[in-house]
Amino acid sequence: MIVMKFGGTSLQNAVCIRRAVDIVKQHRSRRPVVVVSAIGRTTQALVDLGQAALAGGHRATAPLLNDLLDRIILGGFGVDADTAAEIERGIDELGQNIARLLEGVSLLQQLTPRTQDAIMGHGERFSTLLFAAAAGAAGLNAVRVDATTVMITDERFRMARPHRDELRARARAILRPLIEGDDIPVIEGFVGATRDGVPTTMGFEASDYTASLLGAALEAEEIQIWTDVGGILTTGSAEIQNVMSISELSFEEAAELSFFGAKVLHPRTIDPAAEQNIPVRILHSLHPEGAGTTIFGASARWGGAVKSIALEEDIVFVRVSSQRAVPVHRTLESVGKMLDRHEVSPHLLSVSGHRVSLAVARTSKLDSVIGELGESLEVSREESCVIVSLVGADAGTVSGIATRAMGSIEDRPILLMSYGTSDDSVSLVVSAEDAHGALEKLHQEFFGDALPEGGFTLVDREVHP
Numbered sequence: 436m437i438v439m440k441f442g443g444t445s446l447q448n449a450v451c452i453r454r455a456v457d458i459v460k461q462h463r464s465r466r467p468v469v470v471v472s473a474i475g476r477t478t479q480a481l482v483d484l485g486q487a488a489l490a491g492g493h494r495a496t497a498p499l500l501n502d503l504l505d506r507i508i509l510g511g512f513g514v515d516a517d518t519a520a521e522i523e524r525g526i527d528e529l530g531q532n533i534a535r536l537l538e539g540v541s542l543l544q545q546l547t548p549r550t551q552d553a554i555m556g557h558g559e560r561f562s563t564l565l566f567a568a569a570a571g572a573a574g575l576n577a578v579r580v581d582a583t584t585v586m587i588t589d590e591r592f593r594m595a596r597p598h599r600d601e602l603r604a605r606a607r608a609i610l611r612p613l614i615e616g617d618d619i620p621v622i623e624g625f626v627g628a629t630r631d632g633v634p635t636t637m638g639f640e641a642s643d644y645t646a647s648l649l650g651a652a653l654e655a656e657e658i659q660i661w662t663d664v665g666g667i668l669t670t671g672s673a674e675i676q677n678v679m680s681i682s683e684l685s686f687e688e689a690a691e692l693s694f695f696g697a698k699v700l701h702p703r704t705i706d707p708a709a710e711q712n713i714p715v716r717i718l719h720s721l722h723p724e725g726a727g728t729t730i731f732g733a734s735a736r737w738g739g740a741v742k743s744i745a746l747e748e749d750i751v752f753v754r755v756s757s758q759r760a761v762p763v764h765r766t767l768e769s770v771g772k773m774l775d776r777h778e779v780s781p782h783l784l785s786v787s788g789h790r791v792s793l794a795v796a797r798t799s800k801l802d803s804v805i806g807e808l809g810e811s812l813e814v815s816r817e818e819s820c821v822i823v824s825l826v827g828a829d830a831g832t833v834s835g836i837a838t839r840a841m842g843s844i845e846d847r848p849i850l851l852m853s854y855g856t857s858d859d860s861v862s863l864v865v866s867a868e869d870a871h872g873a874l875e876k877l878h879q880e881f882f883g884d885a886l887p888e889g890g891f892t893l894v895d896r897e898v899h900p
């Protein structure tokens with residue numbers, strides 16, 4: 436069996452959903468389990484609704500909720516009148532659930548992470564409803580499976596972690612019989628529930644993670660991530676010319692890329708697949724004939740070369756200094772404790788002399804870390820930075836790469852450079868205003884000339900937007 440995950444951009448409207456159904460149909464003999472994300476921008480709309488209920492009372496949310504529901508009722512499915520009525524009933528029912536939750540928020544004047552999760556998970560529920568209906572109309576036996584019955588997690592609302600053993604047992608008990616009976620299970624990504632059945636969510640964009648967790652639990656032959664690009668590209672930025680798609684990557688390379696901001700894969704996606712050596716394929720839902728990128732264990736082809744450049748935005752560059760008499764490991768210890776207390780994990784950290792430097796995502800938790808450190812240490816912060824990372828197996832150990840990187844970005848100041856720590860990447864921190872220029876120069880330097888035969892395919896932005 437295989438897992439097929441469709442992202443929000445692949446489910447934007449009825450035409451997209453029907454196209455996704457066609458793709459599933461073509462893979463029918465491989466016994467797919469389908470994982471769906473929320474239809475483009477629905478999750479954000481649900482977050483906004485929660486905030487609106489808190490600020491203005493649930494009556495104020497009625498027009499917003501109606502707008503959302505109107506956007507979801509899509510024509511053009513080609514379903515019969517009965518199915519159309521069933522879809523409408525399903526949407527109504529979900530809308531009423533949301534309205535009840537919003538009423539609770541406004542009555543209690545409280546929006547807890549637990550309630551936010553209950554509200555947010557509805558985005559994916561609309562998707563399974565529509566997808567299953569469209570699949571039924573196309574002659575597939577699609578069965579909606581409620582993710583809260585399968586994806587068992589802890590109680591860290593908004594960032595819930597799966598209980599792997601339990602979810603494996605549930606996936607086998609609930610999904611396997613469906614697959615064996617030739618049904619196609621359609622399940623929500625991103626959503627889970629505690630052991631007591633309280634809905635949770637696993638962090639934005641976590642549907643990729645759902646797909647790989649289910650793939651591992653069911654020992655799938657393959658995990659397919661269907662999205663709006665034709666694979667892992669040499670860089671994700673739409674503003675860079677002559678971008679190419681790469682045919683294969685190793686698990687380590689893909690994990691490193693997603694850690695450093697390549698949004699095409701949620702950062703936790705690779706681990707469950709890699710544990711069981713299940714290939715992950717990235718495919719374009721508008722161009723299903725393309726080969727896309729295959730991520731698997733063995734790819735060491737073209738070792739020592741840069742394969743993709745990731746960009747992590749919204750980074751703050753923080754410097755923590757102590758007096759010279761204080762040994763730097765003490766400063767590091769204080770920084771470490773504070774990061775731990777506020778659950779902040781820096782992307783990069785460097786220690787030198789009497790100073791610790793960090794590149795960290797900009798969040799309110801970081802403000803707390805800096806505020807508290809500032810009570811005893813000298814702390815400076817530089818806003819609006821980015822991390823540019825060159826990723827490829829052994830790219831972090833080949834000496835020429837760092838030199839070429841520094842040379843090619845010319846006079847744009849580098850605030851921090853990480854070389855020699857990771858085998859598979861070299862990272863640079865630069866200011867956001869230099870990001871585009873640096874990325875352009877680096878892409879030209881590493882992908883401007885002849886590349887390994889059969890490894891890279893030029894992406895035609897006209898055809899493959």
Ligand code: ADP
Nearest residue numbers: 442443444662663664667668670671697698699
């Ligand atoms: P989905 O809705 O399918 O989950 P996402 O928007 O989350 O889609 O992920 C796809 C996007 O990831 C692409 O449109 C692209 O902008 C971005 N991206 C960032 N880095 C890369 C990369 N190296 N290769 C491909 N896409 C990338």
Ligand code: MG
Nearest residue numbers: 442640698699
């Ligand atoms: Mg995504």
